[in-house]
Amino acid sequence: MRIHVTDILDGDKLSSDVFNDYGLHVLSKGTKLYKSEISRLLQHHIDFVDIEERQLSTPAAHNGRTLESIVNPKWLPNVKPLYESAVKSFETFFSSAEATGKIDTDQVAEAINPLIKNLQLERDVVSMLLLLNSEDNYTYQHSVQVGMLSYYLATWMNYSQEESTRIGKAGFLHDIGKSKISDTILNKPSKLTKEEFDEVKRHAELGYHIILDSFGDESLAIGALQHHERLDGSGYPNGLSGDQIHPISKIIAVVDIYSAMISARVYQKERDLLYVLRELHRLSFSELDPVTTHTFIKHMIPNFIGKRVRLNTDEVGIIVMTHPTEFFRPLIQIEDTFIDLTIERDFEITHVYM
Known part of the structure; x- marks a missing residue:
């Protein structure tokens, strides 16, 4: 039975090997x-x-699910409790850091190692974070999400499994210094005053000392210290630029912004995910490391395949293919018509339905 790729139903089974135009084996x-x-x-x-x-009795045939259907992640029953447990643990870590200036290294390992182990099984990061994210406990959720994304981005940048796990841990801990900042300031629904913002900025140095005193590991602590530094020197706390910023900090800086922008917080509405990636792309020409940022975008964009989008013409279609360099101009299917946004330059995606 020969079918177009866009007509595949979940659970369909290949009856022959698949090769691409260059003879490379793709699927068995x-x-x-x-x-x-x-x-x-x-x-x-x-x-x-x-x-x-x-077979008519198969779940795919019964449900009639196609590319347009929302992903039904097999990992969710395993990952969700680990994610929720990690978020709850970070509340404990923040309380400990506030009271003693230290966190228990064994407890940190117990909270995040099982989660990282399960992350190796799932690559649809976009759907995963959407399904796990909630409006509760923003600070703790943000820490866990940045840790997860730091791990992913490190693997995408070809760090070893051991190094990626360590970078993930640095991401998990990057905001621990906020334990020393007043909740009234952190959760203020209106714009911070200059004095309040100066107080918030202290969390970078505070976190550095908490991590260093707890773990004695400079490579973990540097992520907390430098994740708000920017390539053009506009960041804090030390106004570093270019190669003065540690590679781990460059990774955490990218995913920190992504996680913050996709989250629904007391003072901002969550943004359209494609808009967030576009904003990261814009920042990669000034504030964020371009190689790190483009690696993140390149690996996130394919997760949008199968998602419904609205165009500037108010037409609704499905992303069926992404472009390796023009990240935000994919191939769109609208009923029986295909629109290649790299060619049809008048079309723009205005919203992604997740």
């Missing part, structure tokens, strides 16, 4: 097709595949 006969496999086919510019005859 017998592979069951879900969102990640469909994304892989589209990235290799494969239009048609041969699948085994569908």
